[in-house]
Amino acid sequence: KHCDEEMKGDDEDDIFASPKGKRGADNGSQNHGSNQKKKARKEKDVVKEEQDSNQSSGGDFRSLAMNLPVSSFSTTGTSTGKKKQQRQSSPAEDVDSSGSGGFRSLASSLPVASFSTMGGSNNGIKKEQVASPPPTKTQENIPSTGKKKKKKLPLPNSTESGKKWTKAVVKSREHDRYASSFDFANYKQKCKEAGVPAEWIKAKPFGKWCSGSPQAIAIDCEMCETTDPVSGAKNAKALCRLSVINAERPEEVLLDTLVKPSWPVSDYRTRINGIAKENLEGVAFTLLHAQSFMMSLCSDETVIVGHAVHNDLMALNMEHHCNADSSFLFRAKDSPSATCSLKDLVSNIFKEKMPETHDSVNDARKALECVLHWTKNDGKVPEIERSTTSARGAQLFVHRIPKHCKAPHFISMFQNHTSIVPDEVDDIDFNGDTGRTHVSFKSFQHATLAFNTLEGAPEPDKSGRLQKKVYLKGGGYVRIRKMVHERNTNESPAKRSASIS
Numbered sequence: 001k002h003c004d005e006e007m008k009g010d011d012e013d014d015i016f017a018s019p020k021g022k023r024g025a026d027n028g029s030q031n032h033g034s035n036q037k038k039k040a041r042k043e044k045d046v047v048k049e050e051q052d053s054n055q056s057s058g059g060d061f062r063s064l065a066m067n068l069p070v071s072s073f074s075t076t077g078t079s080t081g082k083k084k085q086q087r088q089s090s091p092a093e094d095v096d097s098s099g100s101g102g103f104r105s106l107a108s109s110l111p112v113a114s115f116s117t118m119g120g121s122n123n124g125i126k127k128e129q130v131a132s133p134p135p136t137k138t139q140e141n142i143p144s145t146g147k148k149k150k151k152k153l154p155l156p157n158s159t160e161s162g163k164k165w166t167k168a169v170v171k172s173r174e175h176d177r178y179a180s181s182f183d184f185a186n187y188k189q190k191c192k193e194a195g196v197p198a199e200w201i202k203a204k205p206f207g208k209w210c211s212g213s214p215q216a217i218a219i220d221c222e223m224c225e226t227t228d229p230v231s232g233a234k235n236a237k238a239l240c241r242l243s244v245i246n247a248e249r250p251e252e253v254l255l256d257t258l259v260k261p262s263w264p265v266s267d268y269r270t271r272i273n274g275i276a277k278e279n280l281e282g283v284a285f286t287l288l289h290a291q292s293f294m295m296s297l298c299s300d301e302t303v304i305v306g307h308a309v310h311n312d313l314m315a316l317n318m319e320h321h322c323n324a325d326s327s328f329l330f331r332a333k334d335s336p337s338a339t340c341s342l343k344d345l346v347s348n349i350f351k352e353k354m355p356e357t358h359d360s361v362n363d364a365r366k367a368l369e370c371v372l373h374w375t376k377n378d379g380k381v382p383e384i385e386r387s388t389t390s391a392r393g394a395q396l397f398v399h400r401i402p403k404h405c406k407a408p409h410f411i412s413m414f415q416n417h418t419s420i421v422p423d424e425v426d427d428i429d430f431n432g433d434t435g436r437t438h439v440s441f442k443s444f445q446h447a448t449l450a451f452n453t454l455e456g457a458p459e460p461d462k463s464g465r466l467q468k469k470v471y472l473k474g475g476g477y478v479r480i481r482k483m484v485h486e487r488n489t490n491e492s493p494a495k496r497s498a499s500i501s
Helices: 034-057 061-066 103-107 166-173 184-194 287-297 309-316 342-350 360-376 389-394 407-418 444-453 493-498
Strands: 216-227 234-246 253-258 265-267 303-306 323-325 395-402 429-431 434-440 466-471 477-482
Touching: 061 103, 061 253, 061 287, 103 253, 103 287, 166 323, 166 360, 216 309, 216 360, 234 265, 234 287, 234 309, 234 360, 253 287, 253 360, 287 309, 303 309, 303 360, 309 323, 342 360, 389 444, 395 444, 407 434, 407 444, 444 477
Parallel strands: 216 303, 303 323
Antiparallel strands: 216 234, 216 265, 234 253, 395 434, 395 477, 429 434, 466 477
């Protein structure tokens, strides 16, 4: 989230047109290269062989996780680096009396690459006796656009342990943003249009096969940006770390591993996730391994807990509708329709401070704690005071950002076009072909001056806030919008702050 001033390669160039620049044609995506497709097919075959082997040999999901190519890592104190740990389990630990397989059996065969930014090992994959034959991977086709009867979404009502999560799942679905956030058909179409190869998975229906699996899990994923060297297509949500927690026993880490993206990484986002180039070198665990593990662990009634968990599901290319999302269960005091950050939830509820560098094990646990707090209080929880509310007047909102833009580009643009240097630029949140971010300045006056100095006539958006177009050298433009509505210029800063919405 914090802006790095180290700008290498293309980042050193100002990608924005001069104030007199004219709009050009947008560049389209090229077709995906055949070499990448062959590589993906080969990788898929390898993982399928591992799945078939585990299904025939018995075991469970934990023993499977222990055979995956997990790569351990830590950014604070403990040196787990790129360590791959190949764990062996006794027959009593990974095969139950019936000889059936499951997620533990699969986990023991995958090349897990553990990682932590918290100073300790997150490898807590516990070997336990569980009867759970693994489901087979299925391919979910993109629904047709024609009219059809609305599908009834599954609820975790088949077990007593699952029923306690039902209210949180239902309440998450009632949020105004749920339908658009969990629109998997749209995500699949966007992947196709962007040239991002994406085979999606969907869990099997609940049944006896998953009787030994946890009814609820908490997950968090770290992502990086990758670029296809053949077509130039970008994947802004490429999975690079996956952490899965047993929600029924939060101390148990079912899986924590770095993930090797299929395309070369163009932005590691180390400033956010702590993962650098050297950490992914030698990692053998791939997205297909991650999908294989999730398919062996989850049924359609498995509750997946997380914060803005649709982003994690997108990174996994997994369609799932039985979710308890902490970002949808709590309301912001300043805006009922807004979502709160995990940082603000933890600060308000537990009076704790989240670390600056994300750690997916810690984030998954904290999101789980927030949902458990909501459930314990039967949803009767106070509104959340967002930490950014008082500072929103000192921000500008940037949207319609193309995928080749990065946070440092906006530092340069404001410096070159307005002579005002922002304090920081949030990590760009991409959804489909475009993204959005917030640019923070030292004060309300700095943000206002920067906006007013940008060339072009301001136009109101649907909410009435003013925005301008800033053109790119290669064609296209971004929109930069004020975070406050216009008020009488003679108002005091305190009154202007009160008008923030």
